[in-house]
Amino acid sequence: MKTLNGTLLQPQSPTEYTLQSNTTVRIDNDGRIAEVGHDKTAAGDVVGGADCWILPGFIDAHLHLPQWDRRGIDGYSIREWHEKVVYPAEARFADVALAELIAESFVDGVIGSGTTTVAAYGSPFGKATHRCFEVFARRGLRAIYGRMLNDVHCPDELSAPADRQLDEAREIAAKWHGAENGRLSYAFSPRQPRCCSEKLMRGAAALAEMVGCYIQTHAGESHDEVHAVRESYPDSLDDIDVFAEMGLLTKRTLLGHGVVLDHDERHQIVETQTTLVHCPTANLFLEAGLMDYVTHRKAGVRFALGSSIASGPDAFMPHVAVACLQTAKALKVHAIPRRAYPVPQAAEAWWLLTRGGAEALSMGDRVGTIAAGYEADCIIVRPEPWIAELPPENQASALLYTLKPEQIEHVFIAGKRVGPKH
Numbered sequence: 001m002k003t004l005n006g007t008l009l010q011p012q013s014p015t016e017y018t019l020q021s022n023t024t025v026r027i028d029n030d031g032r033i034a035e036v037g038h039d040k041t042a043a044g045d046v047v048g049g050a051d052c053w054i055l056p057g058f059i060d061a062h063l064h065l066p067q068w069d070r071r072g073i074d075g076y077s078i079r080e081w082h083e084k085v086v087y088p089a090e091a092r093f094a095d096v097a098l099a100e101l102i103a104e105s106f107v108d109g110v111i112g113s114g115t116t117t118v119a120a121y122g123s124p125f126g127k128a129t130h131r132c133f134e135v136f137a138r139r140g141l142r143a144i145y146g147r148m149l150n151d152v153h154c155p156d157e158l159s160a161p162a163d164r165q166l167d168e169a170r171e172i173a174a175k176w177h178g179a180e181n182g183r184l185s186y187a188f189s190p191r192q193p194r195c196c197s198e199k200l201m202r203g204a205a206a207l208a209e210m211v212g213c214y215i216q217t218h219a220g221e222s223h224d225e226v227h228a229v230r231e232s233y234p235d236s237l238d239d240i241d242v243f244a245e246m247g248l249l250t251k252r253t254l255l256g257h258g259v260v261l262d263h264d265e266r267h268q269i270v271e272t273q274t275t276l277v278h279c280p281t282a283n284l285f286l287e288a289g290l291m292d293y294v295t296h297r298k299a300g301v302r303f304a305l306g307s308s309i310a311s312g313p314d315a316f317m318p319h320v321a322v323a324c325l326q327t328a329k330a331l332k333v334h335a336i337p338r339r340a341y342p343v344p345q346a347a348e349a350w351w352l353l354t355r356g357g358a359e360a361l362s363m364g365d366r367v368g369t370i371a372a373g374y375e376a377d378c379i380i381v382r383p384e385p386w387i388a389e390l391p392p393e394n395q396a397s398a399l400l401y402t403l404k405p406e407q408i409e410h411v412f413i414a415g416k417r418v419g420p421k422h
């Protein structure tokens with residue numbers, strides 16, 4: 001039994017959250033939340049205190065593990081970024097021991113940022129993908145992960161015949177999907193339509209359906225990428241049309257970026273309940289564009305947030321959430337005439353970081369909420385003391401904009417303390 005004490009911030013919807021001071025959260029030995037209340041009697045290990053806050057752990061729904069130690073390399077177009085940074089970073093994963101070292105440092109980094117769930121891409125190497133899953137299992141991270149799939153328009157050393165890639169992916173999925181009490185999941189991960197043959201994409205869709213796995217891929221990342229897809233698939237209207245034709249738009253599909261999406265594409269995403277992962281820091285870093293979150297959300301798109309490491313330079317998800325708010329403001333004030341729409345507020349940022357992100361990953365019934373019966377994925381932070389002096393309605397916003405990774409004191413996943421190391 002563990003007891004967490006502090007002010008509990010619990011997002012309830014994109015516009016509402018509750019803030020309860022002097023709250024006690026009790027975690028059972030099986031890693032579930034047993035009780036949320038105000039009982040001061042200590043039980044088991046006690047952490048936190050009156051000046052701490054208890055938050056659901058953050059959810060990062062798009063990032064690339066092999067790029068963990070390649071953050072912040074600026075100055076390239078998306079195409080150059082792939083050639084100079086992404087492909088060489090992935091090619092290193094032919095060395096399984098090196099892959100393991102990078103996976104360890106990745107887990108330290110995301111947990112140190114208060115992230116308890118990731119949906120991450122691996123390298124196009126089966127052995128390294130197994131090894132990274134072993135690291136997640138040992139370290140206690142909640143992860144959706146997959147071997148990168150690509151067989152056209154990519155370097156030879158990162159490619160293989162479609163059948164071989166699909167066999168390997170199926171074998172990894174069979175071992176890891178649902179492992180560790182469901183904490184680990186597999187995602188079939190076609191890189192993006194331009195880098196995948198029809199055979200590879202159709203095979204990934206069929207296997208994902210058969211095994212009940214996730215699918216993750218990139219869509220509408222920039223105008224250049226969309227044009228390139230049109231050249232590869234001239235019979236299709238756009239990225240989303242290609243994915244729909246290949247069977248890749250499902251309730252368990254995570255589409256990264258979606259900067260360039262028109263009305264019809266948006267409609268198809270809503271119809272299929274596909275999740276769009278908004279990566280605002282990466283979209284700006286690579287000059288891909290400013291994604292119109294407000295318009296997509298109004299249309300009913302299901303959203304999660306992604307750090308998009310390493311085209312996004314920052315793994316600390318509150319910074320990504322702030323970038324989501326700032327991007328919406330930039331689009332609003334820069335439009336001529338100025339747009340009238342309401343931009344998202346701090347409540348929506350907290351929602352996307354926690355419960356909303358969990359729902360978008362179809363795990364909202366297990367994590368993202370601090371209530372009895374949920375798996376205990378939560379963090380304890382110590383905000384700057386002046387935040388407690390603010391009117392209660394200003395506190396969550398102030399915390400969002402000022403929280404730093406070094407203020408995270410404890411990270412629990414499924415009730416187990418997993419960090420941070422600092």
Ligand SMILES: [Zn+2]
Nearest residue numbers: 064218256308
């Ligand atoms: Zn990506």
